Amino acid sequence: MSLQLTACVFALLVCSALAQPACEGKRQCIDTAACVSGKCVCQAPYVWGDGTFACYRQNAVAAELKNDPKLTNFNNETVPFPYPCRYLVTHVRQELKDNDKNVIGNCEFKVHAFNAKAKGKFFTHGFDVAVKITYDEGTVVKMSSRNYGTADNGVYSFMKKGTMGEYLPDGPWGDDDIDYKDAQNGIRVELKENSYNNQLVYDFRRCGVTITFVPYDLTSRREQKSIPGLSVAINCAM
Known part of the structure; x- marks a missing residue:
């Protein structure tokens, strides 16, 4: 594999790693939530809220x-x-x-x-x-x-x-x-x-x-x- 091709593949991998996947249609989950069955669900200790916007403690x-x-x-x-x-x-x-x-x-x-x-x-x-x-x-x-x-x-x-x-x-x-x-x-x-x-x-x-x-x-x-x-x-x- 040429050096140039290697660089292009590496750049693609980096971009893919940084991309934040959509969950609820086009929305992405925030970092205190996880995508569960196509819905952003707040994760403990954050137990309520909208997982695409803000999650809160009890x-x-x-x-x-x-x-x-x-x-x-x-x-x-x-x-x-x-x-x-x-x-x-x-x-x-x-x-x-x-x-x-x-x-x-x-x-x-x-x-x-x-x-x-x-x-x-x-x-x-x-x-x-x-x-x-x-x-x-x-x-x-x-x-x-x-x-x-x-x-x-x-x-x-x-x-x-x-x-x-x-x-x-x-x-x-x-x-x-x-x-x-x-x-x-x-x-x-x-x-x-x-x-x-x-x-x-x-x-x-x-x-x-x-x-x-x-x-x-x-x-x-x-x-x-x-x-x-x-x-x-x-x-x-x-």
């Missing part, structure tokens, strides 16, 4: 914005929300716990989402998060960010603007990275990308909060393999 509640978009609240009530505006998704205060699950303070956060319109369709374009961590010993940590994204024929891009040291639910946002770490207590707040799920993830586990966002693909549209939208999950028994 003690979690979730608010979701999907596709058109439709808003589902923490009581599992769903209403259409096809408007080109910014709106409050949730405002919650939770206990802050350390690695040993001792309560060491509280955390307050506000999440707004905002829609956009293109080619006659409304979609969730991004989300804003403002967080205030108050330790029982008196320390207060604040951070705020605006996060949005685009997708073009399966290629996803995310934009992030952040301000550390300020609780700004309505901005303005600067150029800081949102990344807070309190190693002694096991506290971490981070904003990261999950390329397998095509998601931007806002992770604050010690407060029981995880936010995921998938941009709408303006080119693929109905053929988009990942369901676009926003999920806000709160673990009530972390």
